[in-house]
Amino acid sequence: MSAPTAKLLLAADRRKVAPLDPAEPLTIGRAAANRLCLANQEGVSDHHAVVRFSSSQGWLVCDWQSSDGTFLEGRQVHQCRRLDDGDEIRLGRSGPVLVFKCAVTPAPPSSPAPQSISVGNKHVAVAEIRTASVQSEPQHPHIFSWWLLLCLGGLLLLPFPLLFWPLQAGALAGWILLGSRKQHKLTLVLRDGRALRHGFANRRTALAHRNGIRQAIGQDPALP
Structure with missing residues (x-):
């Protein structure tokens, strides 16, 4: 698998960007020896997390030696987890958030833009969609x-x-x-104020649908 161009953005200030090199893991932490040194950020351990590329799995985020944990899209990373475009990495329970941005191969110029999108058993015109988002909720909250x-x-x-x-x-x-079971709901807010929802058992599938819809309506998939 060839490595697509990728980078990390600081959610609080997206002008701060850390490019990712598939040949060299990006170490993150407070210690000066890290390639991404966050010495002044609260909740970050000296050696907190690593973002690296795997030829078989793609881009991965791995917890290193953090004391407060590393979280990917709200779920704690115990070893390594795959990154998808737009995923958010939180360092510690209340630390800084890094947004993973991966270059998406554009569709061929001859490919027509979709006029409608299927959500569940409903077809929605792309022009009617205002926003798309994913929320994860416990299947058994009680x-x-x-x-x-x-x-x-x-x-x-x-x-x-x-x-x-x-x-x-x-x-x-x-x-x-x-x-541990969760349901991941894709929510589409239409321009007339209505909301359409569809549940997915797999968060990665829900995010893939969200990112595809955002691209179709001309929005950045990395937006929160």
Whole structure:
């Protein structure tokens, strides 16, 4: 896989740009030895994160030795995760945000621009769309309350360990499994004020649709 041209922009000031070199990982942190030194930014560790290119996976962001974590589109990066055009990287829970910008290969000049876009089972004219965005929400927002209630109720079985421990283990597994599931909603706001929504199980697919729609209506996919 050839490396597309890419860069990082500081969300608070998009004039500050760090070009990315596929041959040399971009180290990020407060220490002066980093290729991207953020010495004056709160929440950034000395050696916080690395952005590098993989010939098999594309551009990746990896947590390095951060104390407050590295977050990609709101989800914590535990090892490495793939970057897509427009993704936001937050250093720490309240640190600076970097926007990943990747060059998109333009369509051939002879390719006609789409006149309408399909969202779910609906067709929307491109000219009617004002904005497109993606929001991620838990599929089971009340799972913690149900898990806590089940654990407290399980205390009644405490004298019966053969029943108590399997119940607690099952409750914990269910909480981890269901609590990690999210639905990613693509929202289109039309020029007449109406909003159309469509859910995706995969965030990358939802972002791909969002970026494609933004390109069709002439907006920058990297906008928040």
